[in-house]
Every structure is written in structure tokens, then in C-alpha cells.
Amino acid sequence: MAYRVLVVDDSPAMRSFIRRILNLSGFAVSEFVEAANGLDALEILQARSVDVVLTDINMPRMNGEELVRQLDQDHKLRTLPVVVVSGDSSEVRVKRLMEIGARGYLSKPFSPERLRTELDRVLGARA
Amino acid sequence: MTQCIPDLLVTTAAETLGTMFFTPVTGRLKGAYFSTAANATTVRIPFLTGSQTNGHMDLRVSEDGAQWIASSFLAIDEGPVPEHRVNDVICEVANVTCGSLLSTLFSDRGFRLLSPEVLRNPPAENSESESFEEALELERGWLSLHLHLSSPA
Numbered sequence: 001m002a003y004r005v006l007v008v009d010d011s012p013a014m015r016s017f018i019r020r021i022l023n024l025s026g027f028a029v030s031e032f033v034e035a036a037n038g039l040d041a042l043e044i045l046q047a048r049s050v051d052v053v054l055t056d057i058n059m060p061r062m063n064g065e066e067l068v069r070q071l072d073q074d075h076k077l078r079t080l081p082v083v084v085v086s087g088d089s090s091e092v093r094v095k096r097l098m099e100i101g102a103r104g105y106l107s108k109p110f111s112p113e114r115l116r117t118e119l120d121r122v123l124g125a126r127a
Numbered sequence: 128m129t130q131c132i133p134d135l136l137v138t139t140a141a142e143t144l145g146t147m148f149f150t151p152v153t154g155r156l157k158g159a160y161f162s163t164a165a166n167a168t169t170v171r172i173p174f175l176t177g178s179q180t181n182g183h184m185d186l187r188v189s190e191d192g193a194q195w196i197a198s199s200f201l202a203i204d205e206g207p208v209p210e211h212r213v214n215d216v217i218c219e220v221a222n223v224t225c226g227s228l229l230s231t232l233f234s235d236r237g238f239r240l241l242s243p244e245v246l247r248n249p250p251a252e253n254s255e256s257e258s259f260e261e262a263l264e265l266e267r268g269w270l271s272l273h274l275h276l277s278s279p280a
Binding site: 011012013014016017020058086087088089090091092093107108109110111 | 142143146200201202212215216222223224225229230235236237238239240
């Protein structure tokens with residue numbers, strides 16, 4: 001099965017990197033959709049479906065934490081798995097994000113294998 | 128805690144560069160040359176650990192090192208990477224390194240990184256801050272890290 005992936009990050013370089021290492025990891029992607037912040041991501045998700053969201057935390061306009069909160073409050077989108085990808089892996093941050101609805105957390109730096117493992121875990125748990 | 132910071136700077140930067148930026152670190156360098164060297168890119172990331180700014184990290188990388196890191200990260204095999212794209216990538220290196228470092232130092236109380244900024248000139252330092260400096264040899268060029276804390280970690 002191939003998955004539709006939405007990557008939310010204000011850095012074009014990081015979005016490009018994630019696309020590349022998804023390919024390197026062997027994770028099957030049918031569509032790769034990009035957004036530069038949480039607000040853009042919400043607009044995209046109102047118009048089309050994806051299977052999983054990978055989001056950064058620190059972004060302009062709407063950060064990743066607010067995106068997770070908004071998705072969790074949307075009855076149509078609350079089952080959509082969100083994996084937070086961030087350099088901030090402090091205990092307090094991870095705990096708060098999981099409490100408000102994130103399904104997974106991937107701390108930077110990460111390898112293709114770790115990304116694949118986390119996506120498999122989150123999407124496996126959903127199925 | 129501050130005793131472990133120099134080693135933590137080295138291991139965090141090496142892991143970041145090796146894992147996500149496909150740039151192995153080949154050694155640890157000594158000397159203050161790296162603080163003032165010309166032809167280097169400097170990125171500064173301020174951070175908060177409460178209601179007040181209590182530090183920043185400066186990452187400096189030589190011109191050839193910056194090109195090497197950017198071309199590896201972006202998978203660009205031919206020709207020089209344009210300066211604005213190099214700067215974007217070096218900001219990411221600083222962001223990931225600083226985030227990973229602070230996640231270890233301030234895991235129980237949290238922190239917030241502010242936006243990275245490319246500095247045009249080597250920065251003047253506040254002598255009142257506690258600072259730590261380490262420099263790394265890359266396959267091409269060098270990279271140095273300067274962590275400044277306004278209060279002990």
C-alpha cells in the first residue's frame with residue numbers, strides 16, 4: 001500500500017529532505033503534499049485527503065502545536081495521524097504534544113530508518 | 128551540568144551532521160581562530176528557557192564546509208549551491224543542533240528556539256555570559272559552535 005503524505009515545514013530545504021529520505025527508506029508514497037505552516041496545512045486538508053501528516057513545531061502563522069490542537073478538535077480530521085518532527089525533544093514538549101493529539105514524535109536528527117519505523121508504527125496502529 | 132557541555136556540543140553536532148546532513152566529522156579542532164575567521168558563514172539562534180532570553184548558539188562554518196554540507200543535504204552533485212540555499216541549509220544545521228543540545232540540557236523544563244539569523248560579521252560577545260566553544264574538522268572545511276548562557280544551565 002502506498003500512502004499520501006502531507007509534510008508541514010516552513011523550510012523548503014527540510015521538506016525536500018523529507019521527501020528524499022522517504023524514498024531512501026523504502027516507504028511507499030503515492031502523493032507527497034507540502035505546506036509551509038499550520039494554516040496552509042488546514043486549508044489543504046479541507047480540500048483533499050491524506051493518510052498521515054508530518055509537521056514541524058516552529059513555523060510562522062500557525063505552529064505545529066496549534067495545528068495538532070486544531071486537528072484534534074475537528075471531528076472529520078481527528079483520526080488523521082500526526083507525527084511531530086522537531087529538534088525539540090524535551091520531555092515537557094513531547095508530553096504536551098502527545099496529550100493534545102499527536103500520534104507520534106520524531107526528534108531531529110533522524111535517519112531514514114527511524115522515520116520509516118515511526119511511520120510504520122503510527123499507520124500500523126491506525127489499521 | 129556545565130562540565131559536560133563541551134563534549135555534548137561535539138557529539139550533538141557530529142550526530143546531526145552525520146545523520147541528517149550526510150557530512151561526517153573527521154576530528155576535533157583546537158584554537159580561537161574559528162571565532163574570527165573570514166570567509167565563514169555565521170548563524171545565530173537565540174533561545175528562551177522561561178520568560179527571558181537566556182542564551183544563544185552561534186554556528187560558524189567555513190565557505191567550503193558550507194558548500195559541502197548544502198550539496199550533501201540537497202543532493203546537488205554539480206556546480207556551487209547558490210548562497211541563499213546554502214544559508215537555508217546552515218540555518219537548519221544550527222536549528223537541529225541547538226534543539227537537540229537544549230533537549231538534553233533543559234529536558235525537564237523545556238525551551239523555545241527563536242528564528243535563526245545569518246550574521247554578516249563575526250559577532251562580538253558579551254563577556255558576562257558563560258560560553259563554551261568547540262570546533263570540528265569536516266571532510267571539507269570546518270565548523271565551530273559557540274554556546275552562550277546568561278545563567279548557568
